[in-house]
Amino acid sequence: MSFPIQQAMFILGRFCISLILLGAMIWGGFALWYQFPSVPLAKVVAIVIWVVLGGFALWQVWGGQVRWPALLIYAVAFVGLLGWWNTIQPSNQRDWADDVAHVLHADVHGDQVTLDKVRNFNWRTETQYDARWETRHYDLKQLVSADLILSYWMGPAIAHTLVSFGFKDGSHVVFSLEIRKERHESFSAIGGFFREFEVVMIAADERDIVRVRSNVRGEQVYLYRLNVPQQDLRLMFLNYMDEAKALEDKPSFYNTLTTNCTTIVYDLARRISPTLPLDYRLILSGYLGEYAQDAKLLTPNYDFKTLQQRGYINPRAIAVGQDAHFSEIIRQGVPGIAVIKAPTQEGTP
Numbered sequence: 001m002s003f004p005i006q007q008a009m010f011i012l013g014r015f016c017i018s019l020i021l022l023g024a025m026i027w028g029g030f031a032l033w034y035q036f037p038s039v040p041l042a043k044v045v046a047i048v049i050w051v052v053l054g055g056f057a058l059w060q061v062w063g064g065q066v067r068w069p070a071l072l073i074y075a076v077a078f079v080g081l082l083g084w085w086n087t088i089q090p091s092n093q094r095d096w097a098d099d100v101a102h103v104l105h106a107d108v109h110g111d112q113v114t115l116d117k118v119r120n121f122n123w124r125t126e127t128q129y130d131a132r133w134e135t136r137h138y139d140l141k142q143l144v145s146a147d148l149i150l151s152y153w154m155g156p157a158i159a160h161t162l163v164s165f166g167f168k169d170g171s172h173v174v175f176s177l178e179i180r181k182e183r184h185e186s187f188s189a190i191g192g193f194f195r196e197f198e199v200v201m202i203a204a205d206e207r208d209i210v211r212v213r214s215n216v217r218g219e220q221v222y223l224y225r226l227n228v229p230q231q232d233l234r235l236m237f238l239n240y241m242d243e244a245k246a247l248e249d250k251p252s253f254y255n256t257l258t259t260n261c262t263t264i265v266y267d268l269a270r271r272i273s274p275t276l277p278l279d280y281r282l283i284l285s286g287y288l289g290e291y292a293q294d295a296k297l298l299t300p301n302y303d304f305k306t307l308q309q310r311g312y313i314n315p316r317a318i319a320v321g322q323d324a325h326f327s328e329i330i331r332q333g334v335p336g337i338a339v340i341k342a343p344t345q346e347g348t349p
Helices: 001-036 041-064 068-085 211-216 230-250 261-272 287-295 306-312 314-320 326-330
Strands: 105-109 112-119 132-141 143-152 159-167 172-180 198-204 218-223
Touching: 001 041, 001 068, 041 068, 041 159, 041 306, 105 230, 132 211, 143 230, 159 230, 159 261, 159 287, 211 218, 211 314, 218 287, 218 306, 218 314, 230 261, 261 287, 287 306, 314 326
Parallel strands: 112 198
Antiparallel strands: 105 112, 112 132, 143 159, 143 218, 159 172, 172 198
8 A cells, every 4th residue: 555655655746846836937937028128029939938948847757756856946946036036126217107107295283283295286187187285284183084985996805095184174195005016017916915015105186196087097086984983084184194194205016906095094003993893805805895884894784785885975975076165075975974075175275
């Protein structure tokens, strides 16, 4: 009986080595495609060489006796690839797209917060807009609310996550962790695994960052009032300030799975409520609303279907357009919200 067991273990070992080699080949191929600093033809040549090396190592695994020197050569090549990979560093100095051109700067003095580079674009189309970056001042003693905003851009399972803070005068400021694209770049979920983009914390007017999604891009946008104790609102807001300062001081890469618009909300919320559980809905961000309700973070005494139906803002957003009362009108009928009439200008420039 020992011989069949030994043979089975030998075959299992070969399968395990093969899976490791295949994983290295696939990862290395994508890494070279997204980060090899050359023209596409040179990228293809580099990938072909990498795959040929991996294929040769695989052939050695299954071609009779395992030839360890061939595997050692590929292992050395992989270590070299990892060494090159670790030289790729994030930066705040690139030719950025207009909507992510600036890094948010926050000055906090007690209850008084000054935000420099608050985005307030007037979007006509995705490519036609008036670019405006403003300095705004907020008094944390006047902070009264926080709203979770989910904007669906790729089916029911994937949504962009934003948090909007409201003040007694009806003004709001929205925080959103976004990929920082260069002018020539477009979003790629796969590229997001391979250091294709940095991240940037955007603070914005709702008539910019919400309206561009609902009115210009045609995304489906839902707004939910967060059931957060008053004492925690300030901590939430200041956590965003800390994150903005960290990204200003030390740039960071976006990662499709671990560093994105949803994981940042979860990470900041955990600083206040450490018992918040991990959940698959933190990855499938389109279901974050249900997660928030299960965690008792949304308006109580409503079923989720009602919260979702009444939190759907697109018809109201499209009807009101660029009107100064945008924030007030999109909240009409949303459970848990007593709408305060907004001033003519969001915040105090």
